[in-house]
Amino acid sequence: MNIRILKDRTARDIMLVLTLLSIVMVADIAIGLYLKSKPVLESESLWTLLFSSEWKPLKGRFGFLPFLMGTVWVTLLSITIALPISLLTAVFLTEYARPIIKKFVFPVLDILAALPSVIYGVWGVLVIVPWISKSVAPHFVDFSTGYTVLAAGIVLSVMVVPLLVSLFIEVFSSVPVELREASLSLGATRWQTALRVVMRKSLAGILASSVLAVSRAMGETIAVLMVCGCVVGLPHGLLDTCYPIPAVIANNYGEMLSIPLYESALMFAALMLFAVVLIFNLVSRVVLYRIEKQNE
């Protein structure tokens, strides 16, 4: 056999194995998590695990609602803050900014996206937490340490913005110039063109990017753990403490594992996070498919 063809086939086979490996790994993680969380699933009903607020490991009661809600609150808040900022920044950079500004801002965004999350956490502890405690909270509550849903949401949004902006810039840049010119030539302003043509054409891309950002926000651990307060309890507002799932796992795994079912409960928390991200991604795939179909 020709040596070139042999090399080509070998390369293809190696890459196929590597591709399969990544899929197998995901399945392996899911199965592993399920097996590890089986004991707690057998001791409590799924309903109780998901919707009970009672977290008493010593008594063998594991209600994950506070952690689930902590994750939901922090993720929703961070995306609510990050989405408009990122969209407008990306619109400015693709539709308005001069090349020299782009040349300066793009590397800065890359640096921001690459910063280790612990740095964002430290920034949160040193800047955001005291700011909330001294300047924001006094307007609404008697006392707050500043370690709140709001702090976690702000820190997380600042982390997510560079990622979202980079993704949105990619998405907006793929919109053909002719479309923009078609809109401009009808008397539209750049803003009208950005809003009604560029963003509309990019709807699927905006959604896909947002899903990626939400997944990232849901899984973010260190920075959130440092500013969220880590107190078990259902958050009822932005100035309450919270305890999102990744923080629970990171804080407790390896400690207190002598408590019966505790490890299993933490593995169940991980499985929950896994499932939430998976379901969220699957649902958004369906929505994306529909949007693309509409745009065809």
Place this chain on the structure above:
Amino acid sequence: MIETKKLNVYIGENHILKDIDLQFPEKQITCIIGPSGCGKSTLLRTLNRLIDSTEGVRLEGQVLVDGTDIISSGAEVTELRRRIGLVSQRPCPLPMSIFDNVAYGCRINRMFKKRRELVYHVRQSLRAVGIMDEIKGRMRSPAARLSIGQQQRLCLARSLAVQPDYILADEATSALDPISSKKVEDLFVSLKGKYSIIMVTHTLRQALRIADNVVFMYLGEIIETGPAAEVFNNPQNELTQKYLSGAFS
């Protein structure tokens, strides 16, 4: 009337258009011809200031639209562009329905207060380009689902809907099949009584068929200009003669 006086366009270090002095007669079709890269499209894009979005562009001289210089800093480009419609080389339907494509410009320019008026106007515009019967019952479906020839006529309807005075067409039929091309060409001829049409074309035969006036460009300069019959039958410049005889393209 659109008129250029000593118009020079530079993109970066390149001098693209050189001392262009032209007058585009009203309610007629003026075809700009010339070999690839001679500056035809740049000239067209300068007339509605779409050239502004090109990186490193610099304009000198004057482009007068009904006596107002549109290059001077105070010129309001959005209103200018509404008055000068553009049909580009490839049909470019906006990512919305057929109806919304035509209504887009009207909505942007707040032309109608009542929806009934808007619907009537959109239908009229679609009728004007002879596409209404073909798309009956499909007004709400995405414009991208139309055939490429229908898309180009839709784009023309979209331009007409904002009631422009001038229409710029940049090789508007080059991406179309012969039948669609003929339809669009006939449309331009039928529209010239109402609009002043400036058309860049790469096809000499097309210019011969529809042009009232011809501008021949070469390397960013106007080589010859005049009534179509004169330029085609009795070209004065040697370059024009060579171009028309097919010596270069």
